[in-house]
Amino acid sequence: MAQFRVCPDSGFYFDKSAESLMKANAVAGAVFLLVAGFLGLGVILTRWQEVHLLPADVFYQVLTGHGINALIFWIIFFEMAILYFASSTLLRTRLAAPRWAWLGFALMLIGAVMNNIAVLQGNSSVMMTSYAPMQAAPHFYLGLILFAVGALIGCFVFLGTLVIARDDKTYEGSIPLVTFGALTACIIAIFTIASGAIILVPTFLWSVGYIGHIDAAMYRLIWWGLGHSSQQINVAAHVSVWYLIAGVLFGARPMSEKVSRSAFLLYILFLQLASAHHLLADPGLSSEWKVFNTSYAMYLAVLASMIHGLTVPGSVEVAQRAKGYTKGMFEWLRKAPWGNPVFSGFFLSLIIFGFIGGITGVVMGTEQINLIIHNTIYVPAHFHATVAVGTTLTFMALTYLLIPVLFRRALFLPWMAKWQPYVFSAGMTLMILFMLGAGTLGVSRRHWDMDFTGVMAVAGIGGVLAVLGGAMYLIVTVGSLLFGKKLDESAGLFQGFGVPLAPSAYTVGQPERLPMAPKLAVEQHGSGGMEAPGTFALALALLVCFVVYYFINWDYLASVWPLS
Amino acid sequence: MSSFLPPSERIWWKTPIGKEEVLWIGIALVWCLIMFFMMPYWHIYGKQNLSNEAYQTTAPRFQAKVDEMVTQYKIGEQAGIPIVKPPAGSDVYMLGRLWQWYPILELEKDQSYRLHLSSMDWNHGFSLQPVNINLQIIPGYEMVITVTPDQAGEFTVVCNEFCGIGHHLMLGKIYVKEN
Numbered sequence: 001m002a003q004f005r006v007c008p009d010s011g012f013y014f015d016k017s018a019e020s021l022m023k024a025n026a027v028a029g030a031v032f033l034l035v036a037g038f039l040g041l042g043v044i045l046t047r048w049q050e051v052h053l054l055p056a057d058v059f060y061q062v063l064t065g066h067g068i069n070a071l072i073f074w075i076i077f078f079e080m081a082i083l084y085f086a087s088s089t090l091l092r093t094r095l096a097a098p099r100w101a102w103l104g105f106a107l108m109l110i111g112a113v114m115n116n117i118a119v120l121q122g123n124s125s126v127m128m129t130s131y132a133p134m135q136a137a138p139h140f141y142l143g144l145i146l147f148a149v150g151a152l153i154g155c156f157v158f159l160g161t162l163v164i165a166r167d168d169k170t171y172e173g174s175i176p177l178v179t180f181g182a183l184t185a186c187i188i189a190i191f192t193i194a195s196g197a198i199i200l201v202p203t204f205l206w207s208v209g210y211i212g213h214i215d216a217a218m219y220r221l222i223w224w225g226l227g228h229s230s231q232q233i234n235v236a237a238h239v240s241v242w243y244l245i246a247g248v249l250f251g252a253r254p255m256s257e258k259v260s261r262s263a264f265l266l267y268i269l270f271l272q273l274a275s276a277h278h279l280l281a282d283p284g285l286s287s288e289w290k291v292f293n294t295s296y297a298m299y300l301a302v303l304a305s306m307i308h309g310l311t312v313p314g315s316v317e318v319a320q321r322a323k324g325y326t327k328g329m330f331e332w333l334r335k336a337p338w339g340n341p342v343f344s345g346f347f348l349s350l351i352i353f354g355f356i357g358g359i360t361g362v363v364m365g366t367e368q369i370n371l372i373i374h375n376t377i378y379v380p381a382h383f384h385a386t387v388a389v390g391t392t393l394t395f396m397a398l399t400y401l402l403i404p405v406l407f408r409r410a411l412f413l414p415w416m417a418k419w420q421p422y423v424f425s426a427g428m429t430l431m432i433l434f435m436l437g438a439g440t441l442g443v444s445r446r447h448w449d450m451d452f453t454g455v456m457a458v459a460g461i462g463g464v465l466a467v468l469g470g471a472m473y474l475i476v477t478v479g480s481l482l483f484g485k486k487l488d489e490s491a492g493l494f495q496g497f498g499v500p501l502a503p504s505a506y507t508v509g510q511p512e513r514l515p516m517a518p519k520l521a522v523e524q525h526g527s528g529g530m531e532a533p534g535t536f537a538l539a540l541a542l543l544v545c546f547v548v549y550y551f552i553n554w555d556y557l558a559s560v561w562p563l564s
Numbered sequence: 565m566s567s568f569l570p571p572s573e574r575i576w577w578k579t580p581i582g583k584e585e586v587l588w589i590g591i592a593l594v595w596c597l598i599m600f601f602m603m604p605y606w607h608i609y610g611k612q613n614l615s616n617e618a619y620q621t622t623a624p625r626f627q628a629k630v631d632e633m634v635t636q637y638k639i640g641e642q643a644g645i646p647i648v649k650p651p652a653g654s655d656v657y658m659l660g661r662l663w664q665w666y667p668i669l670e671l672e673k674d675q676s677y678r679l680h681l682s683s684m685d686w687n688h689g690f691s692l693q694p695v696n697i698n699l700q701i702i703p704g705y706e707m708v709i710t711v712t713p714d715q716a717g718e719f720t721v722v723c724n725e726f727c728g729i730g731h732h733l734m735l736g737k738i739y740v741k742e743n
Contacts, residue, residue: 174570295603298597306592310588368607368610373698530582561711
């Protein structure tokens, strides 16, 4: 029974049912990104005080829809595709229970549409956080619950596929690092969805009248187990994709399997504690609780991200140096394929995520510094750096890889694809930096009528540019699927990595077992000098920015009214 | 091409680690510990900390305390909202409700007050501008912080937690006078 096809360019094996599911999930994700981006334009054009596009009620409604579609629907649909890819495709195995996976997809779709309808009807403008006792329509919560159940099914299909691969011995040794990272994302997702169920099911019952009272503080505590942790799924997922792209484009191997996997393990153990970041200015929680949790137990999850921040570009540097780009500290980086959107998207996302998203996240998550940042527009600035640039741009870069590999289409308007990561990240960065500035000056988030001498106008220009970048992504993606040249044979896209094989029909019954990576000569690793001095210098630059910015904020805090 | 292939060594957790990784993990860990200890350090030596004092309450109970303060210390009115000047060092109250901060407080510079905050209905955000102190105000909970204004002037309390259609209209006042 033949059910696999081989991509002649990448050598990846695609199980027929897994392939359809990946396509369906990725396309659904892109549709919700379109909705999110469109609504985002409304948000930024309203916060740009000179334009002030929408009336207050519509603004709050649009902001609710923007948050949920961007932070939840777009990303989690795309992550489902990544989970199926990292299990079925990377391990060369059939997908477990494809019918269940389709059921999960259907539930997610129904839930997402239902939630959007609730917001559209106008009586559920409660923001993504929907803090009780502010109440939305029952189908607002029900939509989220159905979506979460669907995603949970997807997680179990992923886990089942790992079990099948192990039982069928479709690979030698241990699962690849990318799959390991996806497993991390899956475990965090299960925790996230469990938290979501614990709070959203009672809230739904409250909205239809079966429960009389939801404690407002308890709601916040448990809701953030969903709200923040869902963004930790993204971190684990997009770091895995970084490793994947480094592997596909450069043949990069992890500098050390042990270090990279331990860093993922730290995510599993400590990342969820970050829900506390949202509760630092709340009454009723002790300082000890706040300090321990906000620091992920002594910043062990930050340590993990700092490790990935070194090892991902470091692995690229090692691979580039092996190819002869050894001049100076940065020839490996200068000679990288900056015109390939897969690379530029990946690397820009890595840099902006680390330098802006990472540093601001830690700073505002410091118990006392949070006093000058809580609920200011600094907060959305931070998470646009982590989610919109970190996760979303990474997924965009991955899309440019998936269009030829998974969809077997040539890119539509390749010049547009080439510029897209630059336009998107430039716009986002401009918007983020000025929102950070406005937040530092006290401008509120989620506020219809607050400006600070034109700072938000520059943010507005950045935001419009970012929306343009998002539109370019969708034009390329949708255009490729509709009009892109069909690739039947090898297009030579990734020569040197691809296995040149016959046209891709589903001709393979059982793929060959996935071999272990070729061994390195022993002396190449762990001895001699530094393998990646350029990356190390970049990491030190990050550290310097981090330390300076961190203490600047303490200094700023010291200037406000004494509190005790 | 091995980030997506099984590790080349079956016993991958026993392979040696490169120099820059060891060094970087060491540096990063030290930095993480410094950041961690900054928080307890600031609790001991810093001047801007939240107290752990908070009580469960109800809207009527908190409202009664506010009203008592208002009748005792009212010195004027502005746009229908009383201006209250409680004695230095005393317990002062402010409540948030849709869409109003109540009452207006007049405080003395460099004097400490025990400020009690709560909400009558939904979540609100106490954002004191332009000082930039931001607190979460949750219905059913009474937060108590000791605050010492060290600047004189007129300060605005913006609501920075979304609380419905009138959210952006919810502005309060605190006056700080030189004594």
